[in-house]
């Protein structure tokens with residue numbers, strides 16, 4: 458096997474699927490937004506159950522053979538309505554409510570999981586194990602549309 462073939466391709470951990478969910482309704486943003494300090498998150502999942510808008514997502518750790526190792530949660534700021542349930546429920550007091558505008562800076566400093574990367578081979582293993590396809594649903598429709606355009610031309 459050549460040196461290039463042996464090199465692993467590193468891809469972004471895409472298991473934070475909250476980004477595919479619709480953002481919250483209403484024009485006025487909430488006064489407060491929840492930010493998880495991931496350095497203190499144990500991945501216990503307690504906060505997830507109490508979120509009324511499903512904005513807290515469990516993200517598996519980077520080892521496909523042991524996804525519960527280093528698992529933690531992310532909070533999708535675009536969905537959070539600031540109800541404070543999670544900050545009250547977290548047994549490790551690792552979720553803080555920030556003023557709306559400050560929350561984005563805090564998120565950037567405290568929520569790191571989206572920046573974690575894994576070898577593509579591990580990602581494939583994890584997908585197979587969980588029966589998950591990460592292909593966007595629109596791909597098939599786009600392909601059909603593109604074929605139709607080619608046929609029309």
Ligand code: SF4
Pocket residue numbers: 490491507508509510511512513532536537538539540541542543544
């Ligand atoms: S503050 Fe409320 S809406 Fe926001 S993430 Fe926590 S539980 Fe969900």
Ligand code: SF4
Pocket residue numbers: 493497498499500501502503504505529530546547548549550551552
């Ligand atoms: S309750 Fe706290 S420690 Fe548990 S998963 Fe949520 S943020 Fe992490």
